[in-house]
């Protein structure tokens with residue numbers, strides 16, 4: 001069987017590099033949270049940073065943004081680094097943090113005008129509000145906006161300076177499907193004009209369908225990097241067979257030609273392999289497993305529950321991090337900072 005997968009984008013890795021983080025390290029106390037993370041983003045690229053809760057995604061973005069001071073490694077954005085001074089450095093990128101807050105009695109249009117004043121050649125605030133779907137709320141106080149509207153406003157503020165690089169921390173969390181589409185429309189328009197986007201997300205479907213490349217961060221290190229389809233093919237993860245786990249499952253499947261790896265999560269066995277593996281595995285199950293474990297009723301149950309399909313980023317995530325994918329849900333909790341902002345910000 002030939003497998004087709006979603007989410008293949010023409011590579012932009014030939015374009016100039018606009019963000020380069022090399023061997024970034026960060027400790028909180030004696031706990032190493034980033035252990036040498038290197039990330040590169042090219043002009044016009046949308047790059048996803050995915051990984052389990054606590055993997056270090058926000059810490060990485062905050063080190064790039066200059067909110068945290070890394071304990072090692074280097075960062076440059078649009079050719080600038082923190083040593084060029086915070087004012088110059090902060091013009092190199094627009095950032096939308098995981099949590100942000102504005103004065104409660106600031107109206108949407110006032111916030112846009114205020115922030116536009118920081119830049120020599122800002123985006124027209126009214127045009128930006130229109131594109132991001134906030135025009136009808138332009139006179140609404142910040143405190144009266146819904147969570148999703150606040151996310152849209154903070155994204156618009158990040159875009160105002162027409163930055164060459166956008167750093168977004170879970171930009172679609174809390175947005176309704178229509179707002180998500182609007183947001184992706186704006187981002188894709190921007191990347192058409194060479195803006196680069198690096199975004200942390202838990203939404204693997206968006207990461208796969210919208211990003212040119214992903215970095216899978218796990219335990220403070222990069223566990224995988226590249227276009228999703230290339231990563232899956234290179235790892236021999238073309239097809240997935242999912243079935244209830246039994247004591248004999250691993251032994252039987254690992255002997256099937258084309259098998260690559262398996263993970264067991266909460267009693268379900270996820271077996272991965274190259275093209276054709278799943279069909280061979282099912283045939284092996286029908287032919288041999290009854291003899292192996294001697295319980296035909298249970299084997300019928302296992303076969304009835306088995307399903308096969310092409311792999312996607314969820315499978316890469318599971319095999320690389322050992323953690324099953326959790327779909328995105330409610331807006332993120334507020335995190336208390338145990339560390340003051342880095343000096344100079």
Ligand SMILES: Nc1ncnc2c1ncn2[C@@H]1O[C@H](COP(=O)(O)OP(=O)(O)OP(=O)(O)O)[C@@H](O)[C@H]1O
Nearest residue numbers: 028033052053054055056057058059060337338339
């Ligand atoms: N200010 C801080 N002080 C101490 N520990 C922190 C601080 N910020 C984050 N951590 C810890 O560092 C680790 C990485 O956190 P971080 O928020 O970077 O991960 P993440 O991948 O963004 O997680 P999530 O997906 O939950 O947002 C976590 O264990 C977290 O508890």
